[in-house]
Amino acid sequence: MCSQPNIASTAFLIADPARANMLMALVAGRALPAGELAYAAGVTAQTASTHLAKLLDGGLVTVEAEGRHRYYRLSGAHVALVLENLAAIVPAGEVRRRPLGRDAQNLRFARCCYDHLAGQVGVAVTQALQQRGFIVAAQDKRFDVTAAGLDWFGHIGLDMNQLRATRRGIARQCLDWTERQHHLAGPLGVQFMSALCTNGWMRRVNASRVVQVTPAGWAGLKAELGIEGRLGALTQEA
Structure with a gap:
């Protein structure tokens, strides 16, 4: 039996572009409804629901019900720290980029x-x-x-x-x-x-x-x- 932490499963969840966009939208610390997260990810509401279920199962987000609405947030500052550190990883050398808007x-x-x-x-x-x-x-x-x-x-x-x-x-x-x-x-x-x-x-x-x-x-x-x-x-x- 492997005693190492299952990094691969968490990395798999973050690696999907739509899920990554959802997670980065939550780095501000605010709770957001599924509709806003679907917009941030550029996917349909049904696809967003599938992604959010996976993020919940993976422990990356939590959900809170308020009436008929469900609001999602990162499960803690430790998740935000991982996302920020991943965002800081860039290829060696200069990379041409478009001017920032x-x-x-x-x-x-x-x-x-x-x-x-x-x-x-x-x-x-x-x-x-x-x-x-x-x-x-x-x-x-x-x-x-x-x-x-x-x-x-x-x-x-x-x-x-x-x-x-x-x-x-x-x-x-x-x-x-x-x-x-x-x-x-x-x-x-x-x-x-x-x-x-x-x-x-x-x-x-x-x-x-x-x-x-x-x-x-x-x-x-x-x-x-x-x-x-x-x-x-x-x-x-x-």
């Missing part, structure tokens, strides 16, 4: 990675936190929060005493699939994203993974972390 540019610039900030803005913020000594890269793809970091996160509204570390720690490094660099994830990343939205620095776009930086957010990012920017271009003070 506006929607793709927005998604690359700032987006939510399941429940934390990603994209160019997410990476820039993470690097600024490191440069200011608020977080420090540690082993096993973790970030340690320094004493100065505890004070700073508390200053912008996080209750650090309420954070509960997972088996992977309170903060971890998540490889950004568009930038090929790490951004902040884990319980700290989740609450940090929540605080940015509560403070009015960021806003999530409905029915999208896109995150917008508000005028107040740009002012706050400049004052607190030395980050200035606009779509496609960021500058950062040392």
Whole structure:
């Protein structure tokens, strides 16, 4: 009897283009009905139902009934992490690509990675936190929060005493699939994203993974972390 995990069956489920599109549509962390997932995958409602049944059986998604409607979501952040890491795998060498459209540019610039900030803005913020000594890269793809970091996160509204570390720690490094660099994830990343939205620095776009930086957010990012920017271009003070 084989004692190895059955990676092949999970890989098979993700490998289908329609199912992969459904899963990526759920990376934003929101629950979506089958109709929206069928549209994202470019398939009929009947075909989508078949795909979703397989994803449910494979443990990649969960479903919640609300009246006559059924809403699907990823079964956890661990699935989002796998999808983001797979998306970061690219062939060696330069690959010619078409110029990004506006929607793709927005998604690359700032987006939510399941429940934390990603994209160019997410990476820039993470690097600024490191440069200011608020977080420090540690082993096993973790970030340690320094004493100065505890004070700073508390200053912008996080209750650090309420954070509960997972088996992977309170903060971890998540490889950004568009930038090929790490951004902040884990319980700290989740609450940090929540605080940015509560403070009015960021806003999530409905029915999208896109995150917008508000005028107040740009002012706050400049004052607190030395980050200035606009779509496609960021500058950062040392």
